[in-house]
Amino acid sequence: MTIGLFIPCFMNELYPEASMATLKLLEKLKFNVEYPMEQTCCGQPMANSGCSQDIEKLAHRFVNTFKKYDYVVAPSGSCVTMVKEHYEPFFNDNKDYNKIKTSIYEITEFLHDIAKIDKLDSKFNYKVGVHNSCHGHRVLKLGSASELNIPHFNKLENLLSLVEGIELVKLNREDECCGFGGTFCVTEEAISVAMGKDRIKDHMDSNVQIMTGADMSCLMHMQGIMNRDKNPIKVMHISEILLGETI
Numbered sequence: 001m002t003i004g005l006f007i008p009c010f011m012n013e014l015y016p017e018a019s020m021a022t023l024k025l026l027e028k029l030k031f032n033v034e035y036p037m038e039q040t041c042c043g044q045p046m047a048n049s050g051c052s053q054d055i056e057k058l059a060h061r062f063v064n065t066f067k068k069y070d071y072v073v074a075p076s077g078s079c080v081t082m083v084k085e086h087y088e089p090f091f092n093d094n095k096d097y098n099k100i101k102t103s104i105y106e107i108t109e110f111l112h113d114i115a116k117i118d119k120l121d122s123k124f125n126y127k128v129g130v131h132n133s134c135h136g137h138r139v140l141k142l143g144s145a146s147e148l149n150i151p152h153f154n155k156l157e158n159l160l161s162l163v164e165g166i167e168l169v170k171l172n173r174e175d176e177c178c179g180f181g182g183t184f185c186v187t188e189e190a191i192s193v194a195m196g197k198d199r200i201k202d203h204m205d206s207n208v209q210i211m212t213g214a215d216m217s218c219l220m221h222m223q224g225i226m227n228r229d230k231n232p233i234k235v236m237h238i239s240e241i242l243l244g245e246t247i
Helices: 009-014 016-028 044-048 052-066 077-086 095-103 107-114 134-139 155-160 189-205 216-228 238-243
Strands: 002-005 032-034 071-074 104-106 127-131 210-213 234-237
Touching (some): 002 016, 009 016, 016 032, 016 234, 016 238, 044 077, 052 077, 071 077, 071 107, 077 095, 077 134, 095 104, 104 107, 127 155, 127 189, 127 216, 155 238, 189 216, 210 216, 216 234
Parallel strands (some): 002 032, 002 071, 071 104, 127 210
């Protein structure tokens, strides 16, 4: 089995540590991983801005880049959702896209559902709060959405519980949106910041030391607010914690 590692463009530029942690985590678990150098943005920023037709070239580039791999894995629920749910109009029952659509996974989804790992040999001695991003939680179904009133499950929490020393904190509104929304945070800044502050307060009320999640974009939004407010809560991508990296 060979995995094609897809690193979202903003993570490549702004969060190289989280990107490298994803690679190290997969290699630590003995997967054969390749990083195709020709990869680029999935097109989500343009789609979020209403320029959906402009991503066609990127969609075809993505499929041509990753079609040879058994699985495509990425540390981002929103970018995986972009490929799985929004490329369809650019492909007419194309076998390469159909293969990609069924073989691309967000990193925790892959480790939980495909690899089915039950041990990690990692330590992380902090109180951790999980931010469940909207795309990952409700589109990829990484966890149970509270409005559905179904039995609770959460793939991120299941994986984090394998880390020695970690204290997972129960939040009051665990699947509430942070307000980032891609370009929404630019066009509706005030609402976006207010929603982010609400999400942060939930973590503060539970005395969280580290906020984590499967989408660095949401974490980036709240990290910016916390930095401006000199809030002591730190932000880490879930790959970094599963790997057992230090703050």
